[in-house]
Amino acid sequence: MGKSLKAAVIGTGVISKQHLSFLDSSDHSELVGVCDLSAAAAKYAAETFHAGQAFTDYQAMLAETKPDVVHILTPPNTHQKLVTDCLNAQAHVICEKPITPTYEDFKTLWQLAQEKNLHLIENHNYRFNEAILNIEDMVKDGTLGEVQEVEVRVALGYREAGGRFADRNLPNPVHKLPAGVVHDVITHMAYLLLRFMPEVDRVAAAWSNHGGGDLFKYDDLDAILLNGQQHARLRFTCYTKPECFTLFVRGSRGYAETDLFQPYLRTVIPRAGGEQLSPLINHFVNGWDLMGSSVKNFRNKVMQRTPYEGLHRLLDQTYAAILQNQPMPVSFEDMDKTNRLIETLLAEENRV
Amino acid sequence: MKLLVTGASGFLGKYVVAEAVRQGYAVKAVVRPATDASSLAWANHPAVELVRLDLRQGRGIAEALSNVDCVIHMAAVKGGDFYDRFAGTVLTTENLLGAMTTAAVKKLVATSTFSVYDYFTPPANRVIDEAFPIESEPEYRDAYAQTKLIQEDMMREWGDTNDATVILIRPGMIYGREALWNACHGADFGSKWLLIGPNALIPVTYVENCAEAIVLSVGSAAAAGEVINVVDDNLPTRRQFTKALVKRTENPPQVIPLPWGMMRGVSSLAWFVNQQLLQGKARLPGLLIPASLDARLKPFRYTNAKAKTTLNWTPRYTLETALDRSVSDQCLLSDMLAKAPANPTLEPVAQG
Incomplete structure (x- = not known):
């Protein structure tokens, strides 16, 4: 196992399952804490996804576990304060969308992240x-x-x-x-x-x-x-x-x-058969691909693979980028343009 | 004595409120803020105070508990995904218990379920009583069983920590006007009803019988700190129950009997394939997960001896009478209230 980052999670609602399952299985991370206002919810998440500790006070979690990365998965109206406190605790932040209710709030958080020389990522999983x-x-x-x-x-x-x-x-x-x-x-x-x-x-x-x-x-x-x-x-x-x-x-x-x-992916493009045969080839190729997608989607449904497949890919790339000091897969420009x-x-x- | 009843507008809850009034209690009936109370015959009864609260948040619960001597807790969620059920069953209980501590209410009657038992490990045809083993591998069970197991643990821990009295009532499959065809006597396939294991007993309790047992536990000194299973007398087989239902259903489904051994074999095969070829990752329907199938349909025997002796309870309605009441036009809640004393007293006027 290579070097890993200490990760903590705030909020254990529906989306937390996707983040926690990544953290539970990734070689890039060690899940040191899970926090929720509900002690029962924090305990359940910590036990299910093998977190080091369960907390109901995120400040206590930040102080005790000193995470490298915090995932903020709470309702959007809480993000501003939580992101600010996590950045002030010297943790990189991965925040669920929308990162803030307004563009101005986002800029304030980004400014703080820059001052602290920390990464701030909004979840752009799809x-x-x-x-x-x-x-x-x-x-x-x-x-x-x-x-x-x-x-x-x-x-x-x-x-x-x-x-x-x-x-x-x-x-x-x-x-x-x-x-x-x-x-x-x-x-x-x-x-x-x-x-x-x-x-x-x-x-x-x-x-x-x-x-x-x-x-x-x-x-x-x-x-x-x-x-x-x-x-x-x-x-x-x-x-x-x-x-x-x-x-x-x-x-x-x-x-x-x-x-x-x-x-599924349907593409209608120029094919090797030239202008005359391309429509026909597109029909056959797309028909074949559609059948393949149907089988794959059925398999994914049975095997519990969800449309959140992109989230694990994003998180994996984010952790790797932090460890290797590489550019983030979701850049400031991406987030800035999105919120604008x-x-x-x-x-x-x-x-x- | 004043009771606070949670989940008061639910399938069981509305009968429990009526029964509590019939037994002479004053009741604070907790319903959710948006609940339409017009169909609740007791909503304007002088012994009932309607309290509008959502227990998924803590606000207002402690205030509602003022002057309350005992809580009958029935609020739970049976639909939605795991997180909906967790919020509706576990978080509600956590908030309620916290408020009970604040308000110094020291008595709790909680409705649990037969679903908390381990049906997979014990051999078939054993008698299920209160000493029957509890599920120790909930990850193989459905979200309802998982959340009810967490809920039971929380309530026991709260009782121990607060030196409070907790009575756990575990009803079998409750049937009544709003729920007649149920998961414990087969599976619904559109116009077909798969009657699995027709000769096995079905652990049913009619909703009015069950409500009476629950309310009796409030005034029973012998019930303090106990777990009590509630099923009716003379339990029918699945075939008998289904036959009685068909007789009273206008357009009954076509009933297709399926021997228990055959269904269990199919389920075991599906489980084996999932574990051996798919690393256990495939999401199978409950009938194809042996632990879930056993919980619904494995043949066992049942006893209500403890409920009868501890609560001095005898199920008032037989299967035939209960089903006749269920399909009648009579307002059952009004019928129960008609037998109530004119004014609630501080002490119960009836104990069975």
């Missing part, structure tokens, strides 16, 4: 999913040509009775964020769009609360973004089925699409 990496490769090697259009579409049943976000008894803290429940996924949507259209010069965003009521601030987003002649669309809805997280990238030579929830884009989408002057 960027590291296999299908997204494949599409990035096709853009880089020119297979798709110049990117002309990008569409990121998310459909989630957040309004469904019994769901976490529809619970009126104990409203989820995400409702208080500037974009309401859309803020739960807007970071993912923004960074994916920016991978393929790095600049945006015009935005028109329609934020709606189609379902009404006072619990949800918004339940729908339809935004058009332009950069010169490049067009992009961000679409979030609670009203279509099945749930999906699709990405379309259309270039001057061809296009690629995937759904991160049921991964979210701010732009929410700005009153860009609303329709």
Whole structure:
């Protein structure tokens, strides 16, 4: 076993399982502490994922375990204070999305991280999913040509009775964020769009609360973004089925699409058969690939591999980069642009 | 004596509140803030005070416990993923116990479950009583069993630490108007009902019988600190139970009997393949996990001797009468309340 970093986790909610399972199995990390306001939850997480100690006071955990890296997995409205305290305790921070409710808050945290010479990473996990990496490769090697259009579409049943976000008894803290429940996924949507259209010069965003009521601030987003002649669309809805997280990238030579929830990769590009045979070859190749994806998705479902595959890849690269003093897989520029884009989408002057 | 009943609007809870009123207790009935109480016949009864709280957060619980002598804790979550169940069962209990310490309430009657027993290791046809072994490998059991095991541990530890009285009631499969076809007598496959192990006894208790036993435990000196299993008299076989249900169901499913040995063989084979070829990583349905299958359907015998002697309880309704009540148009809660004393007294007026 090579050199490893001491890791600690604050927050043991749903997403913690993905972080903790990585930390439990990685050679790059040693899980020294888990903290939650609930002693029972902290104890359960510590026992299940073999953490050194369970805490209910994160300051005590920072003081006693002196972690190199802290994963902050609590509700977004708590991030500002927790990230600040962890950086002041000389720990690198990996923080769940959205890192802060506003761009200004993010800049404050980034400034502190710079002053402390520490790394601050916002979780951009889907960027590291296999299908997204494949599409990035096709853009880089020119297979798709110049990117002309990008569409990121998310459909989630957040309004469904019994769901976490529809619970009126104990409203989820995400409702208080500037974009309401859309803020739960807007970071993912923004960074994916920016991978393929790095600049945006015009935005028109329609934020709606189609379902009404006072619990949800918004339940729908339809935004058009332009950069010169490049067009992009961000679409979030609670009203279509099945749930999906699709990405379309259309270039001057061809296009690629995937759904991160049921991964497949469909590419319509010039083939070796030339202009006449390419449509036919695309049909057969994509049909074959789709069948392969169906088998793979069934296998992944049985084997409990989830759309969070990119998170383990991101964390692995992050720990390796810290150990080897290499650039982070999610850079300041990535986070800065992402949070700035979210701010732009929410700005009153860009609303329709 | 005043009782605080959690989970008061739940399947069992609403009968427990009615039964507590019938036995002469004053009741603070805890329901979640958004609960529609209009169908709860006791909501406006003079002996009942409706308290709107979500136990997943600690706020307001200690205040609700003022002037309370005993808590009957039934709040739990049976749906959702592990984290929903953990929040709804473990965190609620943790918050309740903390508030009970603050409010110096020293008596707790808690509804646990038969699911905490180890059905995998002991041989079939043993008698399940209160000394039956508890599950020691919960990782192979479903989230419900896992969270209820954690909950029991917490309550015992709280009792020991606070020198308080904890009575653990473990009901078998509770049936009633809202839950007739259940996991302990087979498996639902759309229009088909797989009747697994038709000749085995089914550990059922009718909801009104169970509610009576729970409330009786409050006033029973002999029950203090005890674990008490609750099942009805003259337990039916699965075949008999199913036949009685079919007779009372308008469009019953087609019942397909399947010998226990055959189902267990299929389950063992699936488990063997998973362990040997897939390193145990495949997520199998509960019927194909022997520990889960055994917990639902392995043939055992059952006794309610301790409940009858300790609580001076005799199940009021036979299977036939209970099912007739369940499918009738009668308001069962109103029927229970009609037998209540005009005014609650400080002491119970009835003990069985």
